[in-house]
Amino acid sequence: MKVRTAIPDDAAAIAAIYAPIVRHTAISFETEPPSEAEMRERIEKTLASLPWLVAEDAAGEVAGYAYASRHRERAAYQWSVDVTVYVRDDARGQGVGRALYEHLLPLLAALGYHQAFAGIALPNAGSVALHEAAGFAALGVYRRVGFKLGQWRDVGWWQKALRPTDGAPPTAPHPFSAPR
Structure with a gap:
């Protein structure tokens, strides 16, 4: 398996992975799958400042993806990110998610981020197991926070320290620079 930085041309494969998750599960709280063009825009926007990675299987096809996004907008949150993997x-069950996090989390630490957060629509034993195996610890649950597929859904939150948080950080995190 090869993990690399996503490129806008990965949009079709990424949209194809995400569409059935949006349509048929409560894993994502989106209700309409984004088009290939929308996914391309999301990739480009993310790569302007944060990493978006894809994992390729032995045939060179995109088997999964992971990316980071800002945790919150206020300046004091600038050292924290939310992470997502699909x-x-x-x-599934072949180590794709683990490989993506093994690349993404150290990259975020190298960029200067201190904390990573993951929100998981519950129940989702596979995602909980992946995040806990990657070193995330459960924080708490937003109860009945979203309504999808005819039911109110809970979202659990997990956190992982990426770097020590002793004292003030020396500088703001560095923007991600996608390889050319």
Whole structure:
């Protein structure tokens, strides 16, 4: 398996992974799958400042993806990010999510981020297991926070320290620079 920085041309494969998750599960709280063009815009916008990675299977096809986004807008949150990982249905259980986090989390630490957060729509034993195996610890649950597929849904939150938080950080995190 190869993990690399996403490019806008990965949008179709990423949209194809994400669409059934949006349509048929409560894993994502989106209700309409984004088009390929919308996914391309999301990739480009994210890569302007944060990493978006894809994992390729042995055939060179995108098997999963992971990215970071700002945790909150206020300046004091600038050292924290939210992280997300999605894996193609037929590639689950093969270490794709783990490989993506093994690349993404150290990259975020190197950029100067101190904390990573993951929100998981519950129940989702696979995602909980992935995040806890990657070193995330459960924080708490937003109860009945979203309504999808005819039911109120809970979202659990997990946190992972990426760097020590002793004292003030020396500088703001560095923007991600996608390889050319």
